Amino acid sequence: MPASLSVETAAPLASAADRLRQIAASTVRPDLLGRIDAASRTLADATVRVVVVGQFKQGKSSLVNALVAADVCPVDDIVATAVPTEVRWGQQVSAALVTTLTEDARTIRTPIAPDQLRRLVTERSGAPGAIGTLHAEVTLPRAALAGGLVLVDTPGVGRGNARAATNLTLLPDADAIVMVSDATQELTDPELRFLQQAAALCGRVTFVLSKHDLQHQWRSIHDADREHLADADVDARIIPTSAFLHSVALRDQTPGSRERSGIDQLAAHLQGPVRADVVTQRQLAAAEEIVAVGRLLAMVAQSELDVLLDPASGGVVVHDLERAQKTAEQLTQRSARWQQTLADGVEELIADVDFDLRDRLRKVGREAERLIDSSDPGRSWEQIGAWLADSVTQAVSDNFVWAHERSLHLAGVVADHFSLDGRAALPELSLAGTDQALRAVGGLDFIGSGRLGIGKKLMIGLKGSYGGVLMFGLMTSLAGMALVNPLSLAAGLVVGTFAYRQDAQTRLDGRRAEAKAAVRRLIDEAIFQVGKEARDRSISSKRVLREHFVGVGESFKQSLAESVRLAKRGADMPKPERQLRVERLTADLAELRALCEQAASFSTAHASVALRSAS
Incomplete structure (x- = not known):
């Protein structure tokens, strides 16, 4: 999407919105x-929120640091980022921890010294977000951020870490994603x-192939x-990068290395393209809202x-309007078709x-039970547990x-019931996290290794061999041999070995x-905890949709x-006053239609540019 389209349409759309506000x-x-x-x-929103995601130790924090030319996000060979860190423009360098309370969505902002970020946003800080979700905010006076670019460094996915699921909650509000591998x-x-x-x-995904200097x-x-990817x-553009080459280029002032860093x-x-597309989409949404409001005002005029x-x-016009008004009133009643569609849909x-x-x-x-059947869980329980945590x-x-x-x-289905105003309005649905529910699940029960000491192994073998020695000793004694003889000892050894193997198999x-019982308990607990979270999320979505569409109907x-x-x-207005009112309404109606056409033309221009770009 060319940036020129966004720039050329921003001012006319803003002017149209201002005039509509006056009317x-x-x-x-x-x-x-x-x-x-x-x-x-x-x-007016120029912010472009870019969330940087990827697995552990792929170079996400180094990439953010390279983009802003500052060591703002902690980088460590062993310790990983545990708290999302938002980096945006500011006149002064500052940092803060922001906690969003789970119960009432209030936020608690705690200013911190920038040099304390390493201690507070890495795994050394322990498990964050005990009473809500936690993220860090950092401001920097950097030209790369001055245009509204906001970079969000996130915890790595994988390792069976429940809080890695927090990344997904950041994505619906993101304007673009940078996936790092x-x-x-x-x-x-x-991945x-x-x-x-x-x-x-x-939908806006950029794939970064990091650390290409190492390979x-x-x-x-x-x-x-x-x-x-195909x-x-x-659909993602691939850009090879090297934060290390970039830092070396900045230090030594070598343009070649800087260009190779990507x-x-x-x-x-x-x-460029990402920001232009984000701004254009916002302008498109604003243009659609301007058209919708303009049509409502034009209908009245x-x-x-x-x-x-x-x-x-006049009587016929009033009668038609009153009939339409009754139809609109039905949209706000609990028995309205859209209410039933919403209730049935949520169920x-x-x-x-x-x-x-x-x-x-x-x-x-x-699958976990198949892994257990194919191995000794006493010896591979840690690996099975890690796999199970990742899989869950x-x-x-x-x-x-x-x-x-x-x-x-x-x-979208519910919005189809509101085509009366020529616009299917859709609300923004937030995405609540599952990390709280996953943390409540807990871990797997401990399974012993099953290893025995030499003494226990000897006792099991002797206990099994005793019967073999006695039985064969009695049989050979009929032939005049002693109770304990080479044959009975050999038989005791064979029987003892068999008994030990049987005991090992039983154990x-x-x-x-x-x-398997531990796995089933974990799965049942996950279904219970996450299922409750999923039901709450669906009910919350129902509440948001109901309130939004009630507002549309109203x-x-x-x-x-x-x-x-x-x-x-x-109908009862005197003729002289009526003439003046006709002139005023005619002018207002012409202006409203012009404003609607001006805003609607943006959608047409957007579609034609998108078509040219696709071809």
Whole structure:
């Protein structure tokens, strides 16, 4: 999307919004004023929020530091980032920890010294967010951030870390995503799955192949990753980078190294095409809101003008408006069709999400049991536990993303009932995190290694061999041999070995049964805890949708009520006053239509430019 389109349309759209605000103010419509003010804020918003994601130790923090040319995000070879860190422009260097309380969504902002970030946002800080979600905010006076670019460094995904699921909650509010994977190996299956989730929540994805200075064959990795992205149906530009080369280039002032680092290319991509597309989409949303408000105001003006131009038909006009008003009133009643659609849709959503969650987690449980049957859980329990934690987090995240997509689909279905005003308005649905629920699940029960000391092994062997020695000794004694003889000792050794193996197998079966029971308890607890979170999230979405669409219905009802009032007034208006009012309404209506056409033309220009870009 060319940046020129955004620049050329920003001023006319802002001017149209200002004029609509003046017209709406004269009609005493605070609801329309609120919508216009929201559109104006959207037009004025130059922030481009870029969330940097990836697995542990892929170079996300180093990449953010390179983009802002400052060591703001802690970088460590062992300790990883544990708290999302937001870096934005500010006149002074500052830092703060922000806690969003889970219960009432209030925020607590605690200023900190910038040099304390390493201690507070890495894994050394322990488990953050005990009473809510936690993130850090940093401001820097950097030219790269002055245009509104905001970079968010996030914890790495993987390691079975429950708080890594927090990354998904950041993505619906993100304007763009930068997925980081180093050049030492091709994209892994977990990375691809996460990338697909991320692309489903935010369509603007840039793939960064980091640390290419460490791998001479990075171009082969680059080509392989391109194929993986194509197979996963993820549309993302790939940019190779090296934060190390960039830092060396800044230190030694070597333009060649700086160009090879790829950091400047990434910055240009984010500040150019990505920013232009973000701004254009915001302007498109604002233009649609301007058109919707303009049509509501034009409807009121047109109704009054029709009565003023032909007073004899005023009764018919008023009757038609009152009938439309009754239809609009039905939209705000609890028995309205959209209310029923919403209620039924949420019930189906809760049932489908619960079934999907159970199905995914039970598949994880069955796979874990197969792993247990193919190994000794006493010896591989740590590895099985790590795999299980990753798999449960992945299953919950998949369910998490799928539920959000279903909620957005339900919003669109409900919005179809509001086509009366020519616009299917959709609210913004927030994405609550699952990390609290995952932390409540806890961990796997401990399974002993099953290893025996020499003494216990000897006792088991002697206990089994005793019967063999006695039995064969009695048999050989009939032939005149002693009770303890070479044959009875050999038989005792064979029987003792068999008994030891049987005992070992029994103990192994016991450990496997105990491990399977532990897995089932974990899966059941995950279904219980995450299922409750999923139901709460669906109910919250229902509440948001209901309040939003009730507001839409009320706005349309108020417009019709105002039309009825003005139409009735116009029918009784004296002729001299009527003529002046006709002239005023004609001018206002022409201006409103011009404003709507001006805003609507942006959508046409947007579509034609997008078509040219695609071809």
